[in-house]
Amino acid sequence: MNPSWKHELQTFVDELMEHVYQWPVHERSTIRILQLIERKQRQIDRSHFPDYGCYFLQLAQIIDHFLHAALDQSADLSWFCKYWETFDKENKLTLNNVIIEEKDNQRTFKKFVLQRDETAINYYCKSAIQCSYHMFQSPPDRIETFHLLSGQFHTEWSNTSIPS
Numbered sequence: 001m002n003p004s005w006k007h008e009l010q011t012f013v014d015e016l017m018e019h020v021y022q023w024p025v026h027e028r029s030t031i032r033i034l035q036l037i038e039r040k041q042r043q044i045d046r047s048h049f050p051d052y053g054c055y056f057l058q059l060a061q062i063i064d065h066f067l068h069a070a071l072d073q074s075a076d077l078s079w080f081c082k083y084w085e086t087f088d089k090e091n092k093l094t095l096n097n098v099i100i101e102e103k104d105n106q107r108t109f110k111k112f113v114l115q116r117d118e119t120a121i122n123y124y125c126k127s128a129i130q131c132s133y134h135m136f137q138s139p140p141d142r143i144e145t146f147h148l149l150s151g152q153f154h155t156e157w158s159n160t161s162i163p164s
Contacts, residue, residue, distance in 0.1 A: 004048060004060075005048040005049045005054065005055070005058070006114050006115060007048075008044055008048050009044070009058060009059070009062060009114055009134075010113070010114050012040060012062075013055075013062060013066065013114070013148060014097040014112075015040055016066060017080060017097055018068050018080055018082060018097070019036055019111060020033055020036065020072075020101060021079065022080065023069075025073050028071060028073075030067060030068060033066075034063075035163075036061075037063055041059065044059075057096075058149070061148070061149055062148045062149070064151070065146070065147075065148045065149075065151040066112070066148060069112070069121065069146050072133065075101040075102065075103045075104060075105050076101075076102050076104070077101065077102040078099055078101040078102070079095075079099070079100055080097075080099055081096070081098045081100055081131070082097065083095070083096045083132050084095060084096070084127075084135075086130060086134070090156050093130050094122075094127060095124070095131045097111065097112075098111050098124075098128065099111075099112075100109065106121075106141040106142070107132065107136065107138075107140045107141050107142075108140060108142045108143070109128040109140050109142070109143045109144070110144045110145070110146060111124055111144070111145050111146070112146050112149055113145050113146070113148065114147070115147075115149070116145070116154075121145060121156050124143070124145070124156070125157045128140060129143070139159050140156050140157075140159065141158070141159050142155055142157070142159070143155070143156045143157040143158075145157060
């Protein structure tokens with residue numbers, strides 16, 4: 001099966017995230033990210049898109065929303081998790097291409113996505129919770145997705161045991 005244009009763009013975004021979040025926060029600038037985007041977008045297979053209009057429109061939306069999210073410097077600490085998986089063969093969980101942020105003693109897992117797929121989001125939440133227990137011996141405070149076509153953050157899961 002040939003990958004869809006959404007799969008092409010999700011791969012593009014995952015590669016951007018991996019590079020951008022390796023840079024120190026003070027080195028993340030609009031121009032530097034745009035230079036990376038210019039290099040990386042050459043690797044996108046445009047044949048998966050219905051037409052060039054669709055390609056350029058979707059790419060423009062994604063770039064705009066990605067820039068706003070990537071240049072947000074409000075987190076005290078953030079890092080990119082390329083890949084994590086459980087050792088439990090019966091309940092194997094994997095987590096990939098996720099940003100883990102710490103701010104005001106709160107841990108948030110963030111994933112950049114192109115579309116809301118309920119099954120994938122449920123799996124992401126289950127994996128993020130397990131990963132957080134593995135890495136930090138506690139659940140995350142929040143699990144979020146950032147939808148690059150709409151530019152909206154969604155809280156997919158929140159630790160309800162946090163006192164208000």
